[in-house]
Amino acid sequence: MRVEFARRRGGGSVATITRSDGVRLRLSSYDRKHAVPHDLAHFVTEQQLGMADGLFGSIAEGAVFDSLEVLAGRRAAVRSDAVRRRNAAGLALAEMLVGAVHLGLDGPDRAVVTSLARAWGSVRQGPCPYPEPARLAAIRELRRAGERFAALGPEEVLPLHWSGQPAGGRSGRPVRRS
Numbered sequence: 001m002r003v004e005f006a007r008r009r010g011g012g013s014v015a016t017i018t019r020s021d022g023v024r025l026r027l028s029s030y031d032r033k034h035a036v037p038h039d040l041a042h043f044v045t046e047q048q049l050g051m052a053d054g055l056f057g058s059i060a061e062g063a064v065f066d067s068l069e070v071l072a073g074r075r076a077a078v079r080s081d082a083v084r085r086r087n088a089a090g091l092a093l094a095e096m097l098v099g100a101v102h103l104g105l106d107g108p109d110r111a112v113v114t115s116l117a118r119a120w121g122s123v124r125q126g127p128c129p130y131p132e133p134a135r136l137a138a139i140r141e142l143r144r145a146g147e148r149f150a151a152l153g154p155e156e157v158l159p160l161h162w163s164g165q166p167a168g169g170r171s172g173r174p175v176r177r178s
Contacts, residue, residue, distance in 0.1 A: 001017060001018065001019050001020060001056070001059070001060045001161070001162040002017070002018045002159065002160075002161060002162075003015050003016070003017050003018075003043060003056070003159075003160045003161070003162055004016045004157040004158065004159050004160070005037070005039070005040050005043075005149060005152075005157060005158040005160065006152065006156070006157045006158070007149070007152050007154070008028065008029070012028070012029045012037060013028075013029045013037035013039060013040060013149070014026060014027070014028050014029070015027040015028075015029075015039055015040075015043075016071070016157075017059060017068075019059070019060060019062075019073075020060070021062070021073065022072070022073050023070065023072065023073030023074070023075075024070075024071040024072040024073060025059065025064070025068045025069065025070055025071060026068065026069040026071055027039055027059075027067055027068050027069075028067065028069070029067075035105065035106075035146055035150065036102070036105060036142060036143075036145065036146035036149065037149065038098065038102070039055075040142075040145055040146070040149055040158075041098045041101055041102055041142055042054065042055045042056060042094060042098050043055075043056050043145075043160060043162070044138065044141050044142045044145050045094070045097055045098050045101050045138050045142060046094055046098075047160075047162065047163070047164075048134060048137050048138035048141050048142075049097070049130050049134055049135075049138055050134075050164070051090060051093070051094055051097075052090075052164040053086075053087040053089070053090025053091070053094075054087075054090050054091060054093070054094030055091060055094055056162050056164075057087070057090070057162075057164050058083050058084065058087045058090075058091060060162055060164060061079075061083045061087075062076060062079040062080055062083050063080045063083040063084050063087070064077075064080045065084075089123075092123060093120070093123055093124065096119040096120075096122060096123050097116055097119050097120070099119065100112070100115040100116050100118065100119035101115075101116065101138065101139060101142060103115060104139065105139070105142065105143065105146070109136055109139055109140070112135065112136075112139040113132055113135045113136060113139075116128065116130065116135045116138075117135075145158070145160075
């Protein structure tokens, strides 16, 4: 699934999503309290940790949320509802983990590693399954993606590819819209 993040006039971000079934969606975020937009933090955190049942994994499977506008293709309500029900726990966990990453974004890496483990423990039992190197990679990649997003010009987008698997690479380089 291809996701292109761009700046919104007046703040926040907008992501244009093209799913593998050809459906195109627009995800608008009005979040202005963090240097990195909330939805970009979702994408990077979920991708780095391999969270297939978070926000972007759910969208890739066919879920549509109130914050999404269908630009092309058809919304399959039954499929969307089924994905949302099946991924409810993962969606809640993703919100907790992204919140923890956001809170620690300006702090030392170790604080983020610890806050991710605490966030996991607040919604699930047992030790955090994401190894420390993956947690460190998530925060470092989010900082890089945030820098790329902050540097976007008015006609540029930050192109990313959702695979649902832990990412080994870096977020895309800004490109000019055609």
